[in-house]
Amino acid sequence: MNMATLSALAEPNRLHIVELLRGGPLSVGEIADRLGLNQPQASKHLRVLSDAGLVEVHAIANRRIYKLRPEPLIELDAWLESFRHVWDEKFDRLDDYLQELQRKEVNRDDKK
Template sequence: MNSTFSALAEPNRLHIVELLRKGPLSVGEVADQLGLNQPQTSKHLRVLCDAGLVEVNAVANRRIYKLRSEPFKELDTWMESYRHIWEERFDRLDDYLQELQRKGVNHDDKQ
């Protein structure tokens, strides 16, 4: 999981992942959409490949990159435990805010 977070921490790599969510792209297409040169883009894609987030397929003389779903499923599973914690906290906050509103309404009625 550390390699996933490390790879996604860099803004250009995160942007590449966002681009690849729409479908497979070549290095040139990614570079064009990011406004980077191809060597820079290739380095970012290599990091994403090494982290297991993307895979590459050679088609003729082009390298086509696409996302791998497994690491993102693992990330989602890991985050699920935190969602539960935050949902509980939001529920408590909602209860507290409703209590404040009730007290505010009762206070206003007494004036």
């Protein structure tokens, strides 16, 4: 798991940029407008995302178009999957425990 990915996504504006780019490629100006940032701020965040490998940029005429790179997000999902397995087991045990408590409560009520 690349820690640069988590570090880049930890900043709210960068996470919002990634969410915006899920809808498709955007220019720096479009990203800045949608997030209420000035272009230098948006460019700074995009540079961090690019350095982390989360976005790629294509120059078209005088515009820079950014789009998501799926590989780091796939890697992050695979890393998180290992935690899902652990949590699923814990939730299954909790469900079993709660069902046992419910059965005990029903049995207790039946004896009254």
